[in-house]
Amino acid sequence: MTENYFEVLRPGINTTFQDNGRKNFYHIGIPFSGAMDNRNFVIANAISNNKKNSPVIEFALQGPKLRYKGDKVYFNVTGDVNFQILRKNKIEEGVCYQNLVLENNDCLDLISTNRSVYGYLSINASFKIDFYLDSCSVNTKAEIGANNGKILQKNQIIKIENITKKYSSNKLDYIISKIENIRVIKGPHFDYFSETAKELFFKEKFRITKLTDRMGIRLDGPKIENIKYTNIKSEGLVKGTIQITADGDPIVMLSDHGTIGGYPKIGVVISADYDKLVQIPPGSKIKFKEINLKDAETIYKLYEMETRNLISKIK
Amino acid sequence: MIKNISNLGDAALYCDFGNDVNREINLNVIQFFKNIKKSNIPGITNITPSYNKLIISFDLSITSFDKIKTEVEQLNFKNEIVNVGNLINIPVCCDNNFALDIKRLEKLLNLDKEEIYKKFFSKKYYCYMTGFIAGMPFLGDLDGSLHARRLDTPRVKVPKNSIGLTEQFCNIYTFESPGGWNIIGKTPLDIFDNKNNSSPNLINPGDTISFFQISKSEFEKKYD
Numbered sequence: 001m002t003e004n005y006f007e008v009l010r011p012g013i014n015t016t017f018q019d020n021g022r023k024n025f026y027h028i029g030i031p032f033s034g035a036m037d038n039r040n041f042v043i044a045n046a047i048s049n050n051k052k053n054s055p056v057i058e059f060a061l062q063g064p065k066l067r068y069k070g071d072k073v074y075f076n077v078t079g080d081v082n083f084q085i086l087r088k089n090k091i092e093e094g095v096c097y098q099n100l101v102l103e104n105n106d107c108l109d110l111i112s113t114n115r116s117v118y119g120y121l122s123i124n125a126s127f128k129i130d131f132y133l134d135s136c137s138v139n140t141k142a143e144i145g146a147n148n149g150k151i152l153q154k155n156q157i158i159k160i161e162n163i164t165k166k167y168s169s170n171k172l173d174y175i176i177s178k179i180e181n182i183r184v185i186k187g188p189h190f191d192y193f194s195e196t197a198k199e200l201f202f203k204e205k206f207r208i209t210k211l212t213d214r215m216g217i218r219l220d221g222p223k224i225e226n227i228k229y230t231n232i233k234s235e236g237l238v239k240g241t242i243q244i245t246a247d248g249d250p251i252v253m254l255s256d257h258g259t260i261g262g263y264p265k266i267g268v269v270i271s272a273d274y275d276k277l278v279q280i281p282p283g284s285k286i287k288f289k290e291i292n293l294k295d296a297e298t299i300y301k302l303y304e305m306e307t308r309n310l311i312s313k314i315k
Numbered sequence: 316m317i318k319n320i321s322n323l324g325d326a327a328l329y330c331d332f333g334n335d336v337n338r339e340i341n342l343n344v345i346q347f348f349k350n351i352k353k354s355n356i357p358g359i360t361n362i363t364p365s366y367n368k369l370i371i372s373f374d375l376s377i378t379s380f381d382k383i384k385t386e387v388e389q390l391n392f393k394n395e396i397v398n399v400g401n402l403i404n405i406p407v408c409c410d411n412n413f414a415l416d417i418k419r420l421e422k423l424l425n426l427d428k429e430e431i432y433k434k435f436f437s438k439k440y441y442c443y444m445t446g447f448i449a450g451m452p453f454l455g456d457l458d459g460s461l462h463a464r465r466l467d468t469p470r471v472k473v474p475k476n477s478i479g480l481t482e483q484f485c486n487i488y489t490f491e492s493p494g495g496w497n498i499i500g501k502t503p504l505d506i507f508d509n510k511n512n513s514s515p516n517l518i519n520p521g522d523t524i525s526f527f528q529i530s531k532s533e534f535e536k537k538y539d
Contacts, residue, residue: 026361026372027348028516029446029489029507132512141490142449144509185324188331233336234444234453236363236370238327259446260365268324271375293380296325300375 004070004125006158012064012110014213016138017129017146020053025133026259032239033137033145033255036214036278037118039307040078040176044122046311047076047099047170055129055136055146057121057158060214061281063110064152068102073163075102079119079279080176083110098171099124116176116279124168128159139256141215172314179276180284182269183291183299184242189264192228193244200224201266205285206250212282214256219286223248226264234262240269240277242288254278270296272303316343317369320387322380328371328387336366336455336483341443344369345521356386364520365444366453400442400521405487405502407436407478407526408534413501415477416466420497423463432528434458435499440485442522450489450507452518457483469495476501478526487518503529503537 018041021034035041035058045054057064063081076099077083083094086107094100094108096119102108113119129136129146136146143149152158190198206221230246237243241253243263252269253261255278269277270291280286291299316332323329330347332340341364348364351371358378363370373383409417409432417428424431440454457480465481470493473479477488479496488494489507506517518524529537 023360024362026363026370027445027520029449029451032361132509133515139449142507142509143490144449149509185322188321188323188329233334233366234447235365235368236446238323238361238370238372240324258448259363260444261447265323268327270324271326293322293325297375297379300325304376 002070004073004160004163006066006068006160008064008152008154008156008158009067009107010065011152011154012059013062014060015064015152016058016140017055017127017136018058018138019055019136021137021255022133022135026236029259030133030142030144031139031255031257031259033135033139033214035120036255037079037120037275039275039310040118040120042307043097043172043174043310043314044076044078044120046314047078047097047172048074048122048124049164049168049170050122050124054122055127057127057152059110059119059121060113060117062112063119063121065107065109066158067105067107069104070160071104071163073102073160074099074124074167075108075121076100076170077110077119077121080114080116081110081119082112082114083108085109097174099168101167115178115281117281118279123160125160125163128161141256170314172310174310176279177276178280179273181287181289182273182277183296184267184269184288185291185293185296187242187265187267189232190266192226192264193266194225194227197225201250202288202290205287207285208280208282210282214254216254216257217252217277219250219252221250224250224266229264231262232264234260237261237265238268240271240274241265242267242269252277270299272296272300317347320384323370325380326373326375328373328380328383330369330371330387332367332369334367336443338441340367341441342521348520350390351387354390356383358383363446365446400519400523402523402525403518404525404527405504406529406533406537407500407502408529408531409500410531410534413474413477413498415498417499419466420463420480420499424460426460431461431499434461436526436528440524440526442518442520442524444520445516445518448490448492449509450516450518451486452506452524454485454524455483457485463497465495466497469493473498474501476503476506478502501534503534
């Protein structure tokens with residue numbers, strides 16, 4: 001039996017194994033984690049004919065360069081990713097959202113994401129990795145999940161097993177949509193802020209700064225003036241919570257966020273806009289738009305329907 | 316008991332138990348947390364107790380705010396405050412290399428080192444919540460004479476296993492992390508064990524903590 005594996009020639013900036021994340025551990029300080037852009041994660045596994053929650057490799061901005069050793073394996077890349085496959089004597093430009101093949105000694109170079117942040121690599125096989133609390137999702141802060149809770153390291157080996165021999169020509173015509181308006185439901189401390197600040201929050205644009213990662217987005221824009229308490233007694237947070245720091249800057253909690261926090265919550269990003277928000281690269285500007293709970297629920301139903309539709313179009 | 320339930324975004328309930336921080340309110344929160352966990356309401360993905368709030372996250376593709384709110388309100392709990400937690404003994408070494416802020420505290424509290432440690436070790440502490448980073452316990456309440464504000468400039472790296480104080484609270488840094496609490500010592504115990512796949516947390520909400528002092532040589536032995 002031959003061993004099948006990837007050799008990491010370049011790890012990329014922030015490359016991790018992810019699945020759906022882990023539930024039920026907020027109370028001991030462990031967030032969901034999981035693929036940041038859930039839709040692209042789900043689509044990647046659907047194109048691979050994998051089970052819904054199969055582990056994938058998530059990369060951010062600059063992806064990894066991997067040399068493949070072993071039997072022929074099929075893979076696909078989702079997101080808006082610029083990548084190449086280096087075969088014996090030719091370079092092949094990669095196309096997202098379709099099954100492609102890797103043979104012994106081929107190199108997969110996931111060069112970069114285009115005007116977006118996250119991309120996904122799924123294989124028609126399984127990665128030989130560890131699970132922690134029912135999930136492979138890497139949380140580098142708590143050092144848990146696959147790969148000893150670490151991002152990919154240069155020269156490491158990623159073992160692969162259960163290769164599907166049968167080729168499926170699965171592909172999907174899809175381009176991830178870009179948005180600028182992020183819809184937000186008012187948070188429990190909305191009235192801690194001055195009338196002017198509340199107006200500015202929904203009127204002005206905020207720039208996504210470089211202090212942005214899987215834990216959160218730090219925004220830069222007009223200062224949001226607090227007229228009550230700039231600190232609260234620490235309490236739980238959820239994905240998408242927008243806290244205002246004592247300096248008046250908004251920070252948005254993302255999938256690896258600290259489970260509790262002591263800044264007032266001005267609002268929460270609706271579930272349907274989360275996948276799109278995380279894909280907006282640092283340097284871009286966003287605008288918050290107020291929405292009520294009922295509308296947010298309806299929009300989420302539509303968003304899910306749209307995802308199911310996309311999956312049904314894979315052929 | 317719960318004063319108000321509102322929505323936190325479109326996929327969580329925000330249960331408000333008031334604004335005070337005390338053991339009685341927090342025991343209510345923890346009791347409620349345990350009861351909801353037991354009830355197995357479909358769609359709940361996470362429950363986060365804190366000093367005086369409880370946040371219940373749910374999967375919006377399975378359920379909704381109105382549904383979960385009704386189900387939570389209909390739960391008929393026996394209002395028993397039972398023995399919720401365990402007593403856990405935590406060794407602490409207060410060697411100068413570990414007690415990074417003891418000099419600052421001596422000045423700030425106008426107490427000498429011996430008095431500070433005597434007061435600190437003579438009390439038992441209650442765990443209000445765990446979190447922020449994995450396994451970090453928020454303990455209280457410190458003796459009134461030990462209340463100190465945070466560092467003016469937080470440390471970029473607080474060493475793992477440091478014991479920190481601020482206001483009426485005390486915590487243990489389960490990982491090397493940025494932080495602004497006043498550091499008075501270090502424990503050789505791993506409070507969060509990331510190799511333990513079933514219950515990685517040594518300290519859970521509702522537990523009682525008794526700290527005891529150990530020498531540098533005892534500290535080093537525990538590392539073997």
